[in-house]
Amino acid sequence: MEHHRLFALSILALTLLATASAQLRTDYYKDICPNVEQYVRTAVTQKFLQTFVTAPATLRLFFHDCFVKGCDASVLLYSPSHNAEMDHPDDISLAGDGFDTVAKAKAAVDQDPMCTNKVSCADILALATRDVIALTGGPSYKVEVGRLDGRISTKASVQHNLPKPYFNLDQLNALFSWHGLTQTDMIALSGGHTIGFAHCSKFMNRLYKFSRSSNLDPTLNWNYARQLQAICPMNVDSRIAVQMDQATPQIFDNAYYKNLQKGMGLFTSDQSLYTDPRSRDTVNLFASNTTAFYEAFVTAITKLGRVGVKTTRQGEIRRDCSKVN
Numbered sequence: 060m061e062h063h064r065l066f067a068l069s070i071l072a073l074t075l076l077a078t079a080s081a082q083l084r085t086d087y088y089k090d091i092c093p094n095v096e097q098y099v100r101t102a103v104t105q106k107f108l109q110t111f112v113t114a115p116a117t118l119r120l121f122f123h124d125c126f127v128k129g130c131d132a133s134v135l136l137y138s139p140s141h142n143a144e145m146d147h148p149d150d151i152s153l154a155g156d157g158f159d160t161v162a163k164a165k166a167a168v169d170q171d172p173m174c175t176n177k178v179s180c181a182d183i184l185a186l187a188t189r190d191v192i193a194l195t196g197g198p199s200y201k202v203e204v205g206r207l208d209g210r211i212s213t214k215a216s217v218q219h220n221l222p223k224p225y226f227n228l229d230q231l232n233a234l235f236s237w238h239g240l241t242q243t244d245m246i247a248l249s250g251g252h253t254i255g256f257a258h259c260s261k262f263m264n265r266l267y268k269f270s271r272s273s274n275l276d277p278t279l280n281w282n283y284a285r286q287l288q289a290i291c292p293m294n295v296d297s298r299i300a301v302q303m304d305q306a307t308p309q310i311f312d313n314a315y316y317k318n319l320q321k322g323m324g325l326f327t328s329d330q331s332l333y334t335d336p337r338s339r340d341t342v343n344l345f346a347s348n349t350t351a352f353y354e355a356f357v358t359a360i361t362k363l364g365r366v367g368v369k370t371t372r373q374g375e376i377r378r379d380c381s382k383v384n
């Protein structure tokens with residue numbers, strides 16, 4: 060009797076310990092797979108040299124992974140019945156090159172017998188994300204690792220966890236704070252839109268029939284609006300995409316914030332960061348000081364990488380990033 064009670068108590072203690080040990084560390088693989096960062100960087104660089112889309116695709120993939128069920132590579136899981144995260148409309152537009160980048164980096168890591176099936180897909184995605192940011196001229200930073208891969212991925216879980224391009228500041232803040240991120244983190248991470256593409260459907264609301272009195276969103280720069288209308292006519296081919304930062308589309312710099320100052324933010328969510336006086340000062344700071352942007356971005360993406368990290372009971376190290384073991 061007494062014995063059973065003690066046993067129950069020690070299980071409780073172990074559970075608490077397991078939760079606490081979900082702490083990430085930068086040297087987690089030091090003895091497990093000491094060269095993991097080099098393997099990932101080489102594979103990512105090779106892929107990046109083949110196609111630029113590697114960079115925005117990987118960065119966006121990491122964001123979507125972390126916001127839905129935590130940074131656990133659940134976004135990579137394939138479902139034969141098309142019921143996984145990747146099947147949700149917000150994830151269907153994730154570029155295939157991001158998935159391919161993780162698969163290639165995973166294969167490179169697994170080639171070392173010491174590392175085979177020892178590094179999680181979630182960590183590989185986090186490392187690859189750091190590498191594409193550096194490859195496009197952004198800040199370098201140490202990546203915290205030690206995540207496990209999740210076993211669950213559902214289409215339904217995406218709906219209320221990812222921001223919509225038509226969100227205003229309050230909606231953005233509500234969603235980001237739900238994930239433990241501040242307004243400053245949110246503004247810094249939105250700077251990810253300094254690289255990559257968006258399909259016309261994501262901002263058509265700003266170009267046509269915006270309101271009863273105006274076709275155009277009044278916060279949109281008039282010349283920029285005309286250019287966008289030319290690329291995205293009313294019945295545009297759904298595959299047409301535009302560069303989100305027209306100034307320096309392939310460079311991870313602070314041009315995104317300078318664009319906002321000119322009314323050249325592509326989405327309602329982007330432009331609202333400047334239009335709303337509560338976030339404008341931060342936009343102005345990042346627009347005028349690259350170092351301040353980079354520091355805030357590194358802080359924010361490190362916090363993003365901690366969202367919903369799995370403990371041993373909830374996760375595993377996947378052999379194939381697209382399938383549970």
Ligand code: HEM
Nearest residue numbers: 115119122152154222223224248251255256257258261328
């Ligand atoms: C703040 C709220 C955000 C909203 C509303 C949003 C929305 C979107 C949308 C609608 C697209 C275009 C998808 C398409 O048409 O294919 C996009 C692209 C992209 N987003 Fe975001 N996003 C947000 C935050 C972020 C964050 C935090 C990151 C990463 C730090 C990020 C990185 C990207 C990248 C890199 C692309 C380009 C993808 C590519 O070229 O393949 N976004 N985003």
Ligand SMILES: *[C@@H]1O[C@H](CO)[C@@H](O)[C@H](O)[C@H]1NC(C)=O
Nearest residue numbers: 347348349350351352354355
């Ligand atoms: C830019 O930001 C950095 C980091 O916050 C700060 O140390 C530096 O003084 C700022 N530079 C200027 C010119 O304000």
